[in-house]
Amino acid sequence: MEIKHTDSNESDFLERRKCRECAEQKPLKQYAGKESVTCKICAIKLKQERDLEREERIRQIKEVIYIEPKVIKGPKNEERKVIDLRVEKERYHSEKDRTIKIEIIENLLEFYKPTKIAAELGIPRSRVYSRTAKGKESRKKVNKKQYKFNLRSYLNNRLQRFKKRDKNNEFDYTVDDFLEHVGDKPVCYISGKPINLELHKGEYDFDHIIPLAKGGTSALENLGLTISKYNRMKWTMTTEEFREECKFLAHTFETNIYLC
Numbered sequence: 001m002e003i004k005h006t007d008s009n010e011s012d013f014l015e016r017r018k019c020r021e022c023a024e025q026k027p028l029k030q031y032a033g034k035e036s037v038t039c040k041i042c043a044i045k046l047k048q049e050r051d052l053e054r055e056e057r058i059r060q061i062k063e064v065i066y067i068e069p070k071v072i073k074g075p076k077n078e079e080r081k082v083i084d085l086r087v088e089k090e091r092y093h094s095e096k097d098r099t100i101k102i103e104i105i106e107n108l109l110e111f112y113k114p115t116k117i118a119a120e121l122g123i124p125r126s127r128v129y130s131r132t133a134k135g136k137e138s139r140k141k142v143n144k145k146q147y148k149f150n151l152r153s154y155l156n157n158r159l160q161r162f163k164k165r166d167k168n169n170e171f172d173y174t175v176d177d178f179l180e181h182v183g184d185k186p187v188c189y190i191s192g193k194p195i196n197l198e199l200h201k202g203e204y205d206f207d208h209i210i211p212l213a214k215g216g217t218s219a220l221e222n223l224g225l226t227i228s229k230y231n232r233m234k235w236t237m238t239t240e241e242f243r244e245e246c247k248f249l250a251h252t253f254e255t256n257i258y259l260c
């Protein structure tokens with residue numbers, strides 16, 4: 001049996017995954033995220049297709065349900081365009097697609113004031129105001145604001161999730177306790193590689209050193225800081241079991257019996 005030589009090394013080999021769309025084995029780097037089942041190229045293609053479908057759907061819906069406003073005479077004999085708000089209310093509430101709901105509101109804004117639309121449709125005013133020109137402008141500003149990453153609240157969040165996974169116990173250790181637990185120079189407890197809690201956010205896990213399924217708890221002593229990819233490799237094994245598996249695999253790789 002011949003070993004396939006690629007541009008990547010052996011550790012990269014372990015990190016390959018089959019794309020659900022093009023069925024190619026590709027390194028994890030070429031995926032948008034850990035959980036992604038399609039490679040980046042396919043993901044972009046799929047998104048474009050979805051966007052086109054959505055646009056087409058909205059176009060069709062607009063065509064079908066766009067109601068020509070009636071022109072009536074106002075009190076001073078001026079012409080006024082009106083739309084039947086009862087019909088619009090029904091249309092709005094029977095529609096599940098958020099974009100189409102927005103379309104309905106924006107269409108109404110050409111004829112009515114936001115307060116009237118909100119009252120007639122029975123929806124919060126803020127939902128209507130956010131679709132006005134002013135609302136759109138202020139939303140752009142908010143989106144532009146750079147939210148500063150807060151390490152403490154990030155860690156707190158992760159700790160809460162770690163604690164919650166243990167259904168049998170409650171723990172009250174804090175972020176400070178955690179920081180003391182991992183020390184000044186945190187390292188991955190599986191690989192020994194250094195971890196920068198701020199720079200590597202999203203790339204490390206809080207792992208139960210003794211798995212919950214094997215009697216471990218969410219006590220701080222059982223919290224192992226680890227690089228996500230090593231944690232995924234370790235899976236539900238104990239550290240001991242994992243070490244044995246690694247030895248076994250290392251031997252297999254060295255002897256090249258099964259590596260193909």
Ligand SMILES: [Zn+2]
Pocket residue numbers: 019020021022023024038039040041042
């Ligand atoms: Zn693909």
